[in-house]
Amino acid sequence: MIKKLVVTAVSAGAAAALVIAGPSYAATTPTLAGPGVRVGYGSVELSGTAGPGATVELYETAIVFDDLEPADDWANGGGPVTATADSSGHWRLQRILDSGFYFQVVANGVRSNKLTVRIQQDPALTLSSSSANTVDARVEASPGQPTLTAQLQVNLSGSTWTTIANGETGDGGVFTATARNVPGGTHAFRAYVGADPSNGVLAGYSAGRNLTVLGAPATRLPAPSGGVEFTKVQYRAKSLNGEWVVVTNRSDATVDLRGWTIRDAAGHVYTFSSTFRLNRAGSAYVHTGKGTNSVAHRYWGRTGYIWNDGGDTAVLRNSRGATVDACKWGAGSGAATC
Secondary structure: OOOOOEEEOOOOOOOOEEEOOOOOOOOOOOOOEOOOEEEOOEEEEEEEEOOOOOEEEEEEEEOOOOOOEEOEOHHHOOOEOEEEOOOOOEEEEEEEEOOOEEEEEEEOOEEOOOEEEEEEOOOEEEEEOOOOOEEEEEEEOOOOOOOOEEEEEEEOOOOOEEEEEEEEOOHHHEEEEEEEOOOOEEEEEEEEEOOEHHHOEEOEEOOOEEEEEOOOOOOOOOOHHHHEEEEEEEOOOOOHHHOEEEEEEOOOOOEEOOOOEEEOOOOOEEEOOOOOEEOOOOEEEEEOOOOOOOOOEEEOOOOOOOOOOOEEEEEEEOOOOOEEEEEEEEOOOOEEEO
């Protein structure tokens, strides 16, 4: 069949204009909307618009990877994740988040805007007091990510929260701690879990929980986890003994560190000897190399460097294996203040 050309005449003195009839539509650019933050592990609803009846395919990536690819429908055996726009062009779908994510959708070969959804920590806190002036705490991070800063806090005044135990989440995002010398009576407690910006994870607090602590009231609170903590790490050095980590006793009493350990992210472990005690307000340097131990200087005895210049985590654990403190750093000047 021969198609007719539609010719329109114009006013005298002008050339004739030749118009060929073409398609009357163009692909609709899809849109994508959703929450900017999800609190705790779970699902988010994504929605938007596209051409009526269009198939909308989801693309996603964890923020840490930043590499958008077609989402996998793992909950239903695999394959693309899609939605169909209704007659008015609206669509919606659900997606599970265990970290921060970037999202985008594609419809008829056209991409939508890029959406960022971060995830905020929503830790769960379990408490008990089985002996006088002692609180045992278990914090479960949500999302359950390891190596995040964790704290147990108490509110005695009705307005000020004070940290009485700190450390780092371990496998499964769990942090356990025992706080001693806590005043007897009923107090409010909460847990804090820190952020991981590279994964789009925001810091968050648990809901407050009341606990009746056994024992007599006290006039002052203990320092966190007995008061022993990291204060500085020299991770870039020209010699093994020029690389060190400092632990400081900020409590009001001497602390017996026998059986306590320091470890790095790779699992190298230093154990304090059975005779080592750290005096009140005292500090001890733990050098990587070999030497003669003294009160202020301890020696790991390694023949290679421990702390990574590009980033590492120092973890201090007590003789029961509970995390007491942690110091995390990235690439920097060569020293980290904890």
